[in-house]
C-alpha cells in the first residue's frame with residue numbers, strides 16, 4: 001500500500017509522542033489526517049490556554065485576575081465553536097461547568113505566580129528548526145527570562161497531576177522544546193516549569209545538555225522510522241491497554257483487525 005497523502009512537513013513534540021505511543025496512531029493522525037474529535041478535556045485545555053495566552057499579550061501591569069476573568073467570554077467565542085460544541089455534546093450545564101472550572105483555574109493560577117512580575121519573552125512561541133535533516137516544529141506556551149537572565153520554558157497543564165514518581169516522560173515534550181530553543185535561538189533554557197493550573201501546583205526540572213541532545217537525537221531517529229514506514233505504506237500498530245484507552249481510533253483499528261483491548 002502507498003499513501004495518497006504527503007508526508008507532514010515537520011515533526012512536533014506532540015506528534016512525536018503519538019508516534020512513540022503507537023506508530024499507527026501517527027499514521028491516522030498525521031498522514032491520513034483523520035481528525036480526532038474534541039473531548040471535554042481537550043476543549044477545556046484550549047479554553048484555558050486561550051485565556052493565559054491573551055493575558056500575557058497584555059502589558060505587565062494589566063495582567064490582573066480581573067482581566068483574566070474578562071477573557072472568559074472571548075474564549076467562549078473563540079474556542080467553543082459550533083463544531084466543538086457538537087463534538088462534545090455541550091449543553092448549558094456543561095458550559096456552566098467549564099466556565100466554573102476555568103474560573104477556579106484562574107484563581108489557583110494567581111496563587112501560583114503574579115503574571116505582572118513575569119518577564120515573558122515569548123508567548124505561543126513558534127519555533128521551527130532542521131536538525132540532521134529532521135524538520136522539527138513546536139509552539140511553546142511561554143518562554144520566560146528569570147531575574148538571573150536564564151531562559152525558562154513554561155507549559156500550562158490543565159489535566160491531573162502526574163503521580164509522585166513521575167518519570168522522564170512527563171518532561172519529554174518540553175525537553176524537545178529546549179532542543180528547539182537551542183537550535184533556533186542559540187540559547188538553551190536552564191529550566192522547565194510545568195504549571196498544573198487546575199491544582200495550583202507546579203513541578204520543575206533543570207535542563208541539561210545531555211538530555212537536550214538525547215531528545216533531539218531521539219526525534220531524528222523517529223523521523224527516519226516515520227519516513228521508512230511511509231515508504232513501506234504501513235505504520236505498525238502497538239495496541240495496549242494504556243495506549244489505546246484514550247485513543248480516538250479504537251473503532252477504526254478494530255475494523256482493521258487490530259486487537260485493541262477493551263476498556
Ligand code: SF4
Nearest residue numbers: 022025239244247253
Ligand atoms: S487504538 Fe490502539 S492500536 Fe489503534 S491507533 Fe490507537 S493506540 Fe494504536
